[in-house]
Amino acid sequence: MQRSILATALLTALGLQLSVAHAETAATNSSDDNIDEVMQIIGSKQDAQKLPGSSAVVDAEQITIEANTDINQLLKTVPGVYIREEDGQGLRPNIGIRAASGGRSSKVTLMEDGVLIAPLPYVDPAAYYFPEAYRMHTIEVLKGAPLLRYGPQTTGGVINMITTPIPQQNRGKITTKFGEHNTQDIHAYYGGRAGDFGFLIDTVQRSSDGFKDIDRSSRDAGFDIEDYLVKLSWTGERQSLLAKMQYSEQVSNETYAGLTDKDFAENPNRRYGLSEIDQMDNQHKSFSLTYSLDLTDASRLSAIAYRNEYHRDWFKTSTSSFINAANAGDAQAQAILDGTLDVQDLTYTHGDRTYESYGVELNVTTLLADHTLNVGVRDHNDSLDRYQPKEVYDQINGSLVFDRIIEPTGGDNRLEGGDALSLWVTDAWQVTDALLVNLALRYEDVDTYRQQFATPERADTPSYRSNNTQEWLPGASFTYDLNNNWQVLAGVHRGFSPIGGGATETDEPETSTNYEAGVRYSNDWFVEALAFRSDFNNQAEVCSLASPCSNGATSGTFVTGEAVVQGLEFQAGYEWQAGEFNLPVNFNYTFSDAEISATNPVTGVQKGDRLADIPEHTMSLRVGVEHDSGWNQYVVAKYMDETCVSVGCNNNTNAFSYTDSVFVVDLISRYPLSNQATVFVKVDNLFDQQRIVSRTPHGARPNKPQTVSLGLEYSF
Numbered sequence: 001m002q003r004s005i006l007a008t009a010l011l012t013a014l015g016l017q018l019s020v021a022h023a024e025t026a027a028t029n030s031s032d033d034n035i036d037e038v039m040q041i042i043g044s045k046q047d048a049q050k051l052p053g054s055s056a057v058v059d060a061e062q063i064t065i066e067a068n069t070d071i072n073q074l075l076k077t078v079p080g081v082y083i084r085e086e087d088g089q090g091l092r093p094n095i096g097i098r099a100a101s102g103g104r105s106s107k108v109t110l111m112e113d114g115v116l117i118a119p120l121p122y123v124d125p126a127a128y129y130f131p132e133a134y135r136m137h138t139i140e141v142l143k144g145a146p147l148l149r150y151g152p153q154t155t156g157g158v159i160n161m162i163t164t165p166i167p168q169q170n171r172g173k174i175t176t177k178f179g180e181h182n183t184q185d186i187h188a189y190y191g192g193r194a195g196d197f198g199f200l201i202d203t204v205q206r207s208s209d210g211f212k213d214i215d216r217s218s219r220d221a222g223f224d225i226e227d228y229l230v231k232l233s234w235t236g237e238r239q240s241l242l243a244k245m246q247y248s249e250q251v252s253n254e255t256y257a258g259l260t261d262k263d264f265a266e267n268p269n270r271r272y273g274l275s276e277i278d279q280m281d282n283q284h285k286s287f288s289l290t291y292s293l294d295l296t297d298a299s300r301l302s303a304i305a306y307r308n309e310y311h312r313d314w315f316k317t318s319t320s321s322f323i324n325a326a327n328a329g330d331a332q333a334q335a336i337l338d339g340t341l342d343v344q345d346l347t348y349t350h351g352d353r354t355y356e357s358y359g360v361e362l363n364v365t366t367l368l369a370d371h372t373l374n375v376g377v378r379d380h381n382d383s384l385d386r387y388q389p390k391e392v393y394d395q396i397n398g399s400l401v402f403d404r405i406i407e408p409t410g411g412d413n414r415l416e417g418g419d420a421l422s423l424w425v426t427d428a429w430q431v432t433d434a435l436l437v438n439l440a441l442r443y444e445d446v447d448t449y450r451q452q453f454a455t456p457e458r459a460d461t462p463s464y465r466s467n468n469t470q471e472w473l474p475g476a477s478f479t480y481d482l483n484n485n486w487q488v489l490a491g492v493h494r495g496f497s498p499i500g501g502g503a504t505e506t507d508e509p510e511t512s513t514n515y516e517a518g519v520r521y522s523n524d525w526f527v528e529a530l531a532f533r534s535d536f537n538n539q540a541e542v543c544s545l546a547s548p549c550s551n552g553a554t555s556g557t558f559v560t561g562e563a564v565v566q567g568l569e570f571q572a573g574y575e576w577q578a579g580e581f582n583l584p585v586n587f588n589y590t591f592s593d594a595e596i597s598a599t600n601p602v603t604g605v606q607k608g609d610r611l612a613d614i615p616e617h618t619m620s621l622r623v624g625v626e627h628d629s630g631w632n633q634y635v636v637a638k639y640m641d642e643t644c645v646s647v648g649c650n651n652n653t654n655a656f657s658y659t660d661s662v663f664v665v666d667l668i669s670r671y672p673l674s675n676q677a678t679v680f681v682k683v684d685n686l687f688d689q690q691r692i693v694s695r696t697p698h699g700a701r702p703n704k705p706q707t708v709s710l711g712l713e714y715s716f
Contacts, residue, residue: 035137036242038290038302039113041150041160042140052428052438052477053144053491054080054516054530054569060137062622065634065668067177067682067711069185069206070704071095071133073666076638077620078141079569079588080157080532083640084613084659085693086546087254088211088704091223091280093130094547094613094694097143099495099512099534099565099594100156101613103547103696104128107497109153111160113244115288115306116380119355122152122446123382123418123501126544129284129310129355131161132227132248134187135204138162143532144516145475145493148440149374149426154473155495155512155534163244166198166231167191172716177682179709181222183208189229196236202229210253211705215273215339216398223252238294246286254280256545257319258699260326260334261656261692268690268702273339273398274319274346282312299366307358314351315391318545323699327656339398346393346400349412351545354385372428380420384501388412389456407456411555414462416501418448434481440493442473448501467503471496471511490517495534500542502556510540510559518569527572535597539563541612541647546697550612550646551603560647561600563611567592582626590618596647609648615641615661630672639663645695660691662703678713 042048048055056078068074070090072083084094084102096102104126110118118125133139142150143157150158170192177185184207191200203226210221227248234241255271255278263270288306295301325333335341363376390406423443430436446469451462477491495512518530541558543549549558571588594611619639626632642661644650649657665687670680688706695701 035162035165036240036290036292038292038304039160039162040140041111041114041142041158048140049520049522049526049528050479050487051142051144051146052436052479052489053142053146054489054518054528054532055143055146056141056571058139058141063136063139064713065624065632065670066636066666067175067668067680067709069132069134069177071130071139073636073638073684074133074139075141075159076618076640077586077588077622077636079571079590079618080143081141081590082592082614082618082643084643085703086697086701087252088693088702089208089223090133091130091250091252091254092128092546095127095159096613097141097156097159098532098567098592099514099536099614100153100497101541101611103542103613104544105130106542107153108156109147109150109158111150111158112286113163113288114160115286115304115361116357116359117161117286117308119308119310120357120382120384120416120418120501122380122420122498123416123448124355124384125153125498125500126542126546128312128314129282131163132204132206132225133161134185134206135163135189135202135227135229136161137164144514145440145477145491146426146438148442148473148475148493149376149424151422151424151442151473152420152444152446152496152498154442154493155497155510155514163229163231164189164191164200164202166193166200166233168193173713174716175711175713177709177711179682180707181209181211183707183709191231196234198231198233198235200229200231202231203227211707212269212271214271214276217273217276219253219276221253221271223250223254225250225252240292242288242290244286244288244290247284249283250280252280254278254314256316256697258323258695258697258701260323260337261700262326263337264692264700264702268700269705272319272337274317274322274337274395274400277348277393277400278314278316280312280314280316282310282314285309295364296366298368299364302363302365304361305359306361308356310355312351312353315348316351317346317348318698320698336395339395342394342396344394345403346395347406348391348393350389350391352386352388356383357381370430374424374426376424378420378422380422381418382420382501383417384415386412386414386416409454409456410452413456413458414450414452416448416450418446418501420447420498421445435478436480437478438476438491440475442475444469444471444473444496444498446470446498448499448503450501465502465504467499467505467507469499469509471509477516485521485523487520487522488518489520489530491515497540500557507557508538510536510538512536512539525572525574528570530569531567532569533564533566536561536563536565539596539611548696550605550648558603560596560603560605560611562598563595564597565592565594565611565614580628582624584622584624584626586620586622588620592616592618605647606651608651610644610650612644612646612649615643617641630670630678632670634668634670636666636668637663638666640693656695659693659695662689662691662693664689664703676715680711680713682709682711683707684709
């Protein structure tokens with residue numbers, strides 16, 4: 001409480017100082033009146049091409065064209081982003097950026113409308129909840145030193161998802177899509193303004209039977225999702241207020257169970273009968289209140305209060321021991337998976353957890369001559385209640401028969417929490433017409449704890465552990481215009497990843513020094529080439545059942561020690577005109593080299609061991625053939641190289657240490673029926689290329705097969 005009062009007093013005093021400061025130029029407002037600048041971290045595609053740090057914007061046009069419900073597929077078109085698919089439907093993404101590995105997206109800062117959205121950003125950031133991509137208006141990805149304005153994860157990058165803005169005039173839109181596997185996707189919104197007041201009602205309704213078939217079961221492998229969003233705004237002469245409320249619920253018959261390689265080769269879309277009763281059930285609520293005040297013509301105060309609540313129960317079994325044994329040739333393990341051999345004491349866990357996070361963030365932006373200053377503070381709180389009973393079943397004649405319940409103790413019965421105070425100062429200094437320098441300093445003060453109970457009733461005195469981390473995170477970057485077309489840029493910053501609720505007093509967070517440098521060309525073409533490098537003092541993996549660490553641990557962290565991730569990002573875009581046709585082309589490629597840089601005798605990793613989850617090569621190509629009639633065709637091709645399942649796969653001969661490389665092509669055809677209505681056909685995975693895109697959790701897992709869908713957009 002004292003720290004919260006101190007933070008508020010600090011920024012209040014700072015705001016008063018800035019409000020009376022003399023400034024020669026006016027504060028900059030958002031280039032899009034529909035989107036409050038507080039919600040944005042980049043802005044438009046054009047803004048992304050000028051920042052003193054690498055960045056990308058997946059804009060509303062691309063999202064509309066590709067009609068993607070899967071965030072993974074949209075982000076595969078961004079350089080420097082690595083995706084490890086899991087369920088083939090994008091329900092729980094594993095996103096990595098540069099040196100930040102992708103397990104449950106826990107090393108990436110995730111935001112929605114500029115607000116932290118991971119379940120517990122400091123204590124347990126694993127993204128078992130992820131916002132519906134289908135309701136997003138824009139997706140921003142920020143890398144390099146400018147990301148220090150945000151956080152807490154500052155190594156790889158920040159992903160900010162911007163929801164549907166409140167329209168300037170009363171209007172709405174419905175997008176429907178129906179496809180194979182009884183898939184139905186609907187996104188609808190209506191909003192507008194009346195005088196100083198605005199409103200928006202937005203909903204996503206999705207359902208599917210899934211593309212997998214469960215052995216000996218009539219149950220589908222699909223999902224049902226409902227998502228609702230309401231925004232209310234008021235705009236005064238020099239101030240504005242925006243209230244946002246969101247609720248969603250999801251029931252998905254998803255599992256941790258993959259396949260053996262032999263079974264995958266025969267049918268990648270098979271699911272073992274052992275996983276028949278596996279199911280994820282979750283609900284998410286979020287609330288935020290954003291206030292903006294123009295203190296002077298040159299300074300603005302923004303204040304955000306937010307709260308996120310998330311409850312999930314993922315009821316699931318572990319098949320890893322059977323799959324590993326069957327892969328090694330154990331016929332009995334294979335028979336258990338096939339359902340032809342009876343087995344007792346199969347354990348199914350209720351992954352029952354309740355998350356709450358809330359905070360207040362204050363920021364003042366001011367223009368002082370050639371400087372744009374941001375000074376801010378955030379006070380944030382995380383709490384987790386983990387109470388996970390187990391159910392025991394027997395497999396008899398291929399069917400599951402209930403036996404008993406095991407009440408939770410130890411790791412299944414615990415409380416975790418944390419408080420974090422963040423401070424930042426950034427300065428965008430226009431030194432000359434050609435030189436822009438960005439300076440940033442961030443401070444993180446994080447307290448975490450864990451209480452673990454030995455009895456189900458929590459009547460005992462719990463074991464206790466705690467950790468305090470304090471880190472200063474400096475950064476600097478610049479752009480320099482060589483002429484009207486060519487620009488060079490470079491930057492360096494300190495990376496940081498919070499250590500989580502299970503840390504002890506002696507544990508230290510993951511830290512790194514991150515560099516980037518490159519060149520941009522902008523005329524009719526846009527071309528950008530960037531080299532990046534991250535030097536880790538103590539690179540660490542976050543362990544979970546969904547993403548076991550390289551040492552096999554499923555909780556806590558596995559510190560591998562010194563490591564280097566380096567590579568090259570390249571992107572290019574151009575639009576050709578040919579008579580009645582417009583031909584936009586966008587290409588990106590990323591090369592990454594990620595390895596241990598010093599032998600660690602404690603953990604056993606060796607210098608030269610490849611890191612997990614970071615592919616060497618990724619690529620995407622987006623090509624459009626747009627006709628004056630409005631009948632447009634688009635092709636999106638995406639490639640990702642094989643990855644290591646655990647550290648050091650390059651130094652062993654285990655065939656199960658790698659995923660497969662995968663190349664997928666999507667085709668979209670759009671035709672306008674009128675000024676208000678457009679019909680489209682989409683074919684995901686046109687050539688039906690299914691590969692082992694992940695081996696975690698628990699076995700080989702495929703990407704989505706060829707899937708055809710038909711959609712309609714109607715604006716009113």
